[in-house]
Amino acid sequence: MKKILTEELIPGMLVDREVVSPEGVVLLEKGVRLTSWQIVNLRNWQIPSIFIDETRPALPDAAPPSGLTAAAFLGEYVRTVDAVRHSFEHIRVFREAPVLEMEELVNHRITLLADTVGVLDYLYEIRLHSDHTFQHSLNVAIISAVVGRWLKIQGAQLKNLILAGLLHDIGKLFVPLSVLDKPGSLSPREYEVIKRHPHEGYRLVHDEPRVAGSVKLGILQHHERQDGSGYPNKLAGDDIHPFAKIIAIADIYDAMTSDRAYRRRLTPLAALDAIAGQMHDKLDPKVCVTFLDNMREYFTGNSVILSTGQRAKIIILNHRDRNWTKPVVCTPGGMMLDLQKEEISIVELIEEG
Ligand SMILES: [Fe+2]
Structure with a gap:
């Protein structure tokens, strides 16, 4: 573990200790690979330095598929x-x-x-x-x-x-x-x-x-x-x-x-769960169905951090008969986990593939 000045951070570095703002807002979780906008966020919050796992080399910042970088x-x-x-x-x-x-x-x-x-x-x-x-x-x-x-x-x-x-x-x-x-x-x-x-x-x-x-x-x-x-x-x-x-x-x-x-x-998945819960009384069901169908497509394949600290990818996100916050995920080692059957939750969504 090494303390690195915020101005010297590079996208892809591995965060080794949770970063909390003076107001108590958790800015970064341990185990997250830094992205360029997270580094800008840290500067915005005037965090002078953070702890990095120097034993794990930085990976290149993932670029978005198209549109603005x-x-x-x-x-x-x-x-x-x-x-x-x-x-x-x-x-x-x-x-x-x-x-x-x-x-x-x-x-x-x-x-x-x-x-x-x-x-x-x-x-x-x-x-x-x-x-x-x-x-x-x-x-x-x-x-x-x-x-x-x-x-x-x-x-x-x-x-x-x-x-x-x-x-x-x-x-x-x-x-x-x-x-x-x-x-x-x-x-x-x-x-x-x-x-x-x-x-x-x-x-x-x-x-x-x-x-x-x-x-x-x-x-x-x-x-x-x-x-x-x-x-x-x-x-x-x-x-x-x-x-x-x-x-x-x-x-x-x-x-x-x-x-x-x-x-x-909350994570987007928890928000989608809450919106799905209101689609038959408070919110317009037709707009909700379009919203949730597209969101399911959008977040399938997204990377997440599990409560175990592991990274995983969302494989099945089914809003019809299951909790949105409990998808089926796949770990980097290829293990499929049905979170509905496990005592594991999703703590963060991350943007890198
Ligand atoms: Fe309002």
Whole structure:
């Protein structure tokens, strides 16, 4: 084991000791092979050095199959988070959305990010040290774009869906951070304050003629649920706009797979399990089936780290009759493990093949 300065780290080095931020966020698990964006993450968190297993030589960083390279994706993502921050500050100060600026973001930057092969792996990997509102809004826009494509939405409609995803939580810009980031449970009054954000966001764009009606409804209805249990208007079934149904799923997926002040993120598989559990009451079943079918295809073949510390590859990920978090995996030695029958769990998804 050797202590290496963060600036001297090379992709492919093997992490020999868990890396935890001063705030207690686990940034890297022991046994992980470093990737270029994990190294950037470490710099972002200002971690000066980490422990590396020098007995195991560094492997080359895996490149994505096509589209932006990992490093290019990360650079573009960081610049886009900054642009989102800039637009949201404008909204906070002037109480109006800079529509042209945001359309520009959607048409160029966000579409490019969403079209990158491996985008969902990258979103799971990237953890910037910044206010999660900007990242969450961007991630929901990107995931909505990915799901929108799976649903064959295209052209101006797709761009409107992405804009709705980007703006879905703008009402939260006016909720005090003490309520928004409060660890633990909220008081009934605090919960009422949070529940006003879809309507607050809707009011902000309501009189803006350049914003399509579908975008406005996507913002207003993204917390409505299929069975009428949502808010603010307790709408049910087809009374909910399709964009709001897609954003609801993207919102749940990103919230569960991101770290929050009060809890650690879950793996994408655990988030998919939770979404599958809501597909017959809270969420739109048709959108869910498309989402889960494509996600199953996406994550089959993905590498994982098991609770035993071993690496393995997902071989069968079946959402019909089994727990999403318990796939059949194959170890590097060729051993097949059905996690449904083993006392072994998946602790991380990793992007290298
Ligand atoms: Fe929301």
